[in-house]
Each structure stands twice: as structure tokens, then as C-alpha cells.
Amino acid sequence: MPGPRAIADGIALDLAAVMPANAYAREVPALTDALEAQRRMAGRTAILLARPA
Incomplete structure (x- = not known):
């Protein structure tokens, strides 16, 4: 189910929006x-650099 996911108390992250929002994560795949391994690392990097919703 797409949409923001709670990752901590009061903090949500939309994982479906993370990849398109990061240029590196769009280019590598x-x-x-x-x-x-490069594709996975691009996804991880995008998640780590994402801003909470």
C-alpha cells in the first residue's frame, strides 16, 4: 500500500516518493x-537522504 509509513513517533517517510526524488537513485538503476549491489546501495542512499513527510 503506497503512502507515508511511520518510521518513528511523529515521523513518516513515503518510500514510493524517495527514489524519484533522488537523482543518483534514478540514474543507477x-x-x-x-x-x-549498486542498485541496492542507490536505494539505501535515497532512503537515508530522504526528508520526513
């Missing part, structure tokens, strides 16, 4: 030669 689009690369044909990107390794699986």
Missing part, C-alpha cells in the same frame, strides 16, 4: 551495466 537505469544503467544497463549497474551491479545489483
